[in-house]
Amino acid sequence: MFILCPDTVANRTALDIRWLPRRFLGRTILWPRQGGWRLWLRVVFETEVLRYALALLPFVVAALVWQDYAIIIAKAPILMLIVIYLVEARLLRATPAQRAALVSDAQADSGLDMLRARARAILTKIAAGRGLQSGCLHLVIEQSDLLRVAPLSLVSVQSDEGPELLALDAGERALIADMLFAPPLTERQLQRIGLARKIEIHDLTFEPVQVSAHARMAALMAARSAGE
Numbered sequence: 001m002f003i004l005c006p007d008t009v010a011n012r013t014a015l016d017i018r019w020l021p022r023r024f025l026g027r028t029i030l031w032p033r034q035g036g037w038r039l040w041l042r043v044v045f046e047t048e049v050l051r052y053a054l055a056l057l058p059f060v061v062a063a064l065v066w067q068d069y070a071i072i073i074a075k076a077p078i079l080m081l082i083v084i085y086l087v088e089a090r091l092l093r094a095t096p097a098q099r100a101a102l103v104s105d106a107q108a109d110s111g112l113d114m115l116r117a118r119a120r121a122i123l124t125k126i127a128a129g130r131g132l133q134s135g136c137l138h139l140v141i142e143q144s145d146l147l148r149v150a151p152l153s154l155v156s157v158q159s160d161e162g163p164e165l166l167a168l169d170a171g172e173r174a175l176i177a178d179m180l181f182a183p184p185l186t187e188r189q190l191q192r193i194g195l196a197r198k199i200e201i202h203d204l205t206f207e208p209v210q211v212s213a214h215a216r217m218a219a220l221m222a223a224r225s226a227g228e
Contacts, residue, residue: 002030005165008173015030051088092146093147102196115202129222142200142201143191
């Protein structure tokens with residue numbers, strides 16, 4: 001999971017938004033400032049050009065090994081396109097029939113209900129902690145459709161006041177990391193649900209005006225305890 005905010009993204013200017021929900025996956029490359037080498041590799045692997053190059057690497061090796069046939073190999077664009085298609089559509093992704101069978105209807109409905117409940121809990125705590133009284137918050141989750149590799153989820157909290165992408169602090173990021181993909185609704189399970197239901201983006205909204213007085217008081221007490 002890649003939680004998006006100015007403190008976690010190296011190219012911060014890419015986080016500017018003009019509409020909601022703002023989508024990033026497949027539109028711009030966001031470079032992590034933290035998260036370790038696994039996150040870096042997964043973000044890089046999402047780049048189509050790199051995957052195409054890796055798929056065509058055997059042709060390069062073959063041309064170097066059998067140099068007498070290098071020209072013939074280089075003039076096989078149709079075969080190269082077939083290889084790219086097989087890698088992208090069959091190896092890395094699930095077919096339409098496979099997608100439909102990833103989860104049952106009951107599992108999908110249960111997972112989406114759980115996601116909505118978790119999103120509401122997360123956004124309630126963020127709104128209460130910030131003392132927000134108006135506007136609308138969006139918990140936006142984008143997931144890669146590459147099923148055969150580790151899942152990549154871009155998670156952000158966006159506000160219609162601006163609009164803007166919230167600059168989440170360490171505590172808010174930890175809240176999302178702890179609550180959003182806890183079992184049984186894991187990151188992989190949500191990806192399966194999204195593929196089966198053809199959901200490209202999860203946009204879960206919450207109006208801060210709905211935050212209860214109890215939640216606001218709890219947030220205030222937590223802030224005071226942290227400051228002591």
